[in-house]
Amino acid sequence: MFIKGIHYQTGEAIGISIENENISSIEKLTKGDISSKLPIIAPGLVDLQLNGYRGVDFNSPLFSKEDVYNVTSALWKEGVVSYYPTIITNEDSKIEEAIGTILESCEAYDLVNKSIEGIHLEGPFISPEDGPRGAHKKKYVQKPDWPLFQKWQHAAKGKIKILTLSPEWPGSLDFIKKCADSGVTVAIGHTAATPEQIKAAVSAGAKLSTHLGNGAHLMMQRHPNYIWEQLAQDNLWASCIADGFHLPPSVLKVIFKVKKEMAILVSDAVYLSGLPPGTYNTHIGGEVVLTSQGKLHLADNPNLLAGSVKMLKSGIENLVQEGICSFPDAWNAASILPALLMNLPIQKGLSIYSKADFVLIERQTNHWKVIQTVKHGKIVYQDESSIEN
Ligand SMILES: [Zn+2]
Structure with a gap:
């Protein structure tokens, strides 16, 4: 599984690969990979x-x-x-x-x-x-x-x-x-x-x-x-x-x-x-x-x-x-x-070999909407109305 988003701390566009239950790699995306509507990705x-x-x-x-x-x-x-x-x-x-x-x-x-x-x-x-x-x-x-x-x-x-x-x-x-x-x-x-x-x-x-x-x-x-x-x-x-x-x-x-x-x-x-x-x-x-x-x-x-x-x-x-x-x-x-x-x-958040437990969120004026949740490498929640990740 490969999930794209904007890193919640660095603001960089990243792609996270998941193998089994863990994050196996995190790569910076090149311009060609980035769509304008990438969500924020956070632990x-x-x-x-x-x-x-x-x-x-x-x-x-x-x-x-x-x-x-x-x-x-x-x-x-x-x-x-x-x-x-x-x-x-x-x-x-x-x-x-x-x-x-x-x-x-x-x-x-x-x-x-x-x-x-x-x-x-x-x-x-x-x-x-x-x-x-x-x-x-x-x-x-x-x-x-x-x-x-x-x-x-x-x-x-x-x-x-x-x-x-x-x-x-x-x-x-x-x-x-x-x-x-x-x-x-x-x-x-x-x-x-x-x-x-x-x-x-x-x-x-x-x-x-x-x-x-x-x-x-x-x-x-x-x-x-x-x-x-x-x-x-x-x-x-x-x-x-x-x-x-x-x-x-x-x-x-x-x-x-x-x-x-x-x-x-x-x-x-x-x-x-x-x-x-x-x-x-x-x-x-x-x-x-x-x-x-x-x-x-x-x-x-x-x-x-x-x-x-x-x-x-x-x-x-x-x-x-x-x-x-x-x-x-x-x-x-x-x-x-x-x-x-x-x-x-x-505790190590978005890092390699860490458990793949993270969320994709979207900023909406004063609040953040969860659009996808990943637990131990499984998508356990997906908001149907958003995202083409
Ligand atoms: Zn109490």
Whole structure:
């Protein structure tokens, strides 16, 4: 297979050859090979935090292995080639059940297995305090429990790759060390920890802040506090929700300035993402409203967000529109940089011998439309209305 496009970083016209699942060569095109309408070619997107999509909720016991396949293939249309289904704080047995269904789907469908690089367990070892806890149910929040985590990891056949916790619990440091030694990326999130506890967690092996700036108190001591401390920790990556509602542009700008190539985007999208605007009844938050701008809020209070519904691509568009990042840097923050953090084979992006996981996109004023998605050398999505590649 030979695919032509404009390299998203260099602006050069290139042709990518694919053999088996890998990029076997990349050549610069000569003038005669270039049509005026070549699309942009960029690495596939990687979402480390996705709670569900198009009505499928990874936190409801009702989803099936087919649903996971449907989510995976719907994500290809959004340019997402790898993702981490995210399971949040719940009853122990419900968490295990959700893990089981995801595993079943990975075993049933090869492309699901290749697209789900791991499971993100967000909770239940988070802060019980109102504010930091966010929408997680208080009654299921608990202190870190290694045997329990091992039980879930066993059910997941080792596929839990990210664990978000709060290091405010006694015994956290020992727990973080054990997780890190076992190859799990520990993230700090939904936390009310002291700066000293944050610092100690990083020394123990925590590598990431989960949606930094969200899942926090509405009011806190100006300094020191857990947000400054996470910003200041040089070895800590930060994930952000850049949907235009969760963080003001100034906060996003500061995070990206301070963390540079250790700042990444997550969608943190809930299951209502991808559905039409309207009023929905949810099992956790009661009635919620999804606006046509993509804001999801509680029906009785438009100031209280009920989760994010925007995909990574709109986070990229937002960063570019706000002047926070160039287009290639914003794209990297949602593709090769999260892949680098998780040590995925696609971290090298568009390079020879790398997995052929990339997308063709077309610029349309302020947004980019995905017209083709390639996963492990297979075209898994093709927009019928465009392109003569
Ligand atoms: Zn969260």
